[in-house]
Amino acid sequence: MLIPHPLLGPRDAQEFTYLGDARLIDRPDGMAEGAGAAFHDYLYLRDNPAGPHRELWYHEHGDRSWLVVTRDTTTHEILGAELVKGPGR
Amino acid sequence: MSYSGFRILREALRGHRGWRPLWRDPEPQSEYDIIIVGGGGHGLATAYYLAKVFGQARVAVLEKGWLGSGNIGRNTTIIRSNYLLPGNQPFYEFSMKLWEGLEQDFNLNAMVSQRGVLNLYHSDGQRDAYRRRGNAMILSGADAELLDRDQVRAMYPFLNFDNARFPIRGGLLQRRGGTARHDGVAWGYARGADRRGVDIIQNCEVTGFVIENGVCRGVETSRGTIRARKTGVAVAGSTGRVMAKAGMRLPIESFVLQAFVTEGLKPCLDGVITFGAGHFYVSQSDKGGLVFGGDLDAYNSYAQRGNLPVMEDVAEGGMALMPMIGRARLLRSWGGIMDMSMDGSPIIDRTPVEGLYLNAGWCYGGFKATPASGYCFAHLLAKDAPHETATAFRLDRFETGHVIDEKGVGAQPNLH
Numbered sequence A: 001m002l003i004p005h006p007l008l009g010p011r012d013a014q015e016f017t018y019l020g021d022a023r024l025i026d027r028p029d030g031m032a033e034g035a036g037a038a039f040h041d042y043l044y045l046r047d048n049p050a051g052p053h054r055e056l057w058y059h060e061h062g063d064r065s066w067l068v069v070t071r072d073t074t075t076h077e078i079l080g081a082e083l084v085k086g087p088g089r
Numbered sequence B: 001m002s003y004s005g006f007r008i009l010r011e012a013l014r015g016h017r018g019w020r021p022l023w024r025d026p027e028p029q030s031e032y033d034i035i036i037v038g039g040g041g042h043g044l045a046t047a048y049y050l051a052k053v054f055g056q057a058r059v060a061v062l063e064k065g066w067l068g069s070g071n072i073g074r075n076t077t078i079i080r081s082n083y084l085l086p087g088n089q090p091f092y093e094f095s096m097k098l099w100e101g102l103e104q105d106f107n108l109n110a111m112v113s114q115r116g117v118l119n120l121y122h123s124d125g126q127r128d129a130y131r132r133r134g135n136a137m138i139l140s141g142a143d144a145e146l147l148d149r150d151q152v153r154a155m156y157p158f159l160n161f162d163n164a165r166f167p168i169r170g171g172l173l174q175r176r177g178g179t180a181r182h183d184g185v186a187w188g189y190a191r192g193a194d195r196r197g198v199d200i201i202q203n204c205e206v207t208g209f210v211i212e213n214g215v216c217r218g219v220e221t222s223r224g225t226i227r228a229r230k231t232g233v234a235v236a237g238s239t240g241r242v243m244a245k246a247g248m249r250l251p252i253e254s255f256v257l258q259a260f261v262t263e264g265l266k267p268c269l270d271g272v273i274t275f276g277a278g279h280f281y282v283s284q285s286d287k288g289g290l291v292f293g294g295d296l297d298a299y300n301s302y303a304q305r306g307n308l309p310v311m312e313d314v315a316e317g318g319m320a321l322m323p324m325i326g327r328a329r330l331l332r333s334w335g336g337i338m339d340m341s342m343d344g345s346p347i348i349d350r351t352p353v354e355g356l357y358l359n360a361g362w363c364y365g366g367f368k369a370t371p372a373s374g375y376c377f378a379h380l381l382a383k384d385a386p387h388e389t390a391t392a393f394r395l396d397r398f399e400t401g402h403v404i405d406e407k408g409v410g411a412q413p414n415l416h
């Protein structure tokens, strides 16, 4: 698989490590009420869709950026890639 | 239908025109007591034990494709009970005991072969971890032997003992572990269930659940609505997709696992060997092919085929462990979709929807679990209480903190 890195162009997926569902960026507020349940859902539950999936890839053997890659889990076709934005970066 | 030497002779003389299918091909009825979704190993075993042990007769197994089209027909057939944790090991040892009596029980040759499973170690730390694991196995009633380097060399002189980075120092051997014929297991359970009145309905995809006032009353299928008092889902790699139809998000991600087989060779490897340093394991099939595999492709997938980097990695593992494998030509490779759970251990439990039960999270190790998984799921469906060896496989264990994480890697399914 080739991942279209927004800065570096197409890169072999082997240069990256895979973390999983991009919803892991949306970390719940640990101080909020019901944080226990929110963290359970955040850490353990997944949509696990068959079809397009937004997921986190880390360019470990490259520029060490985190990307959100959109990929079809039924065909492995990569539909797009962007840099992770915001404080989670 | 049953087999005998006489029957084979008779059919040989009659052009093999007298063989009949092993099970019926019934039309779905409008209602059953219990519906099992998924005609893989676990679904068929569940139906078999429901009928045979728990006296349930109005049972149907609904399979979207043909019987055995999923992982039951794709795995590398290794059976073992060499787990560490108390939530897991008694269950897998129960499964091993069922394997030992399986062929007599369902009267079909599933080629269960206790040829021994050897896990190699390459460092002092790994040896100590295996010693601990071996003791845990023995405490559960299983067998385990810690071998040193010379003992391993006597068994398998062709291994590369002097790999510069990962020399072989010894191994943990379970002699009762081994292999079985995966298709035979599916057929034996299917025939046994069918004979006891279970309807096995193929080409019948479950497309939704009939949920009335929070209670599951059956399923919607490609062949119409079928009602049931209880519905048990055992769809392995499709778990996320199917349970989403009941509005559930699960602690499961789906990944593809590949396997490989070489051309047929003369007998050269009589047991199962796993490389403790890289991820590689190998055995020789009764047809002579070396059957081997390694890591998952590390990203979510429902594609049922893997990619080249993992093939390369597996081949490197094979060459590091047993260089002679480089002389064999690869015949085929394939992939299957694994329901990887967040702690690497399975789920056999009720769900928040009354009447809907779940059997899932088998990762890449569910073949060995087939008999016990079926037995325990049948127990749960029939009695509404978990079997004594499956009490830890709860769906809510991530919420309560009772995870069963053999490797201690956390909620990262592609690392289990």
Ligand SMILES: Cc1cc2nc3c(=O)[nH]c(=O)nc-3n(C[C@H](O)[C@H](O)[C@H](O)COP(=O)(O)OP(=O)(O)OC[C@H]3O[C@@H](n4cnc5c(N)ncnc54)[C@H](O)[C@@H]3O)c2cc1C
Pocket (backbone or CB within 6 Å): B037, B038, B039, B040, B041, B042, B043, B062, B063, B064, B065, B066, B067, B068, B069, B070, B071, B072, B073, B074, B075, B076, B077, B078, B079, B204, B205, B206, B207, B234, B235, B236, B237, B238, B242, B257, B258, B259, B293, B334, B335, B336, B337, B338, B362, B363, B364, B365, B366, B367, B368, B369
């Ligand atoms: C390459 C590979 C190697 C493996 N090696 C080993 C090994 O050596 N040892 C070991 O213990 N385990 C191994 N495994 C794991 C093992 O094969 C699985 O964990 C186990 O087979 C899963 O249970 P099952 O047999 O019920 O699954 P399956 O056979 O996949 O059954 C699930 C069934 O559900 C059906 N289904 C899905 N969706 C629907 C729907 N909507 N409606 C109706 N039916 C549906 C599918 O068609 C399928 O037939 C391996 C797996 C793979 C892929």
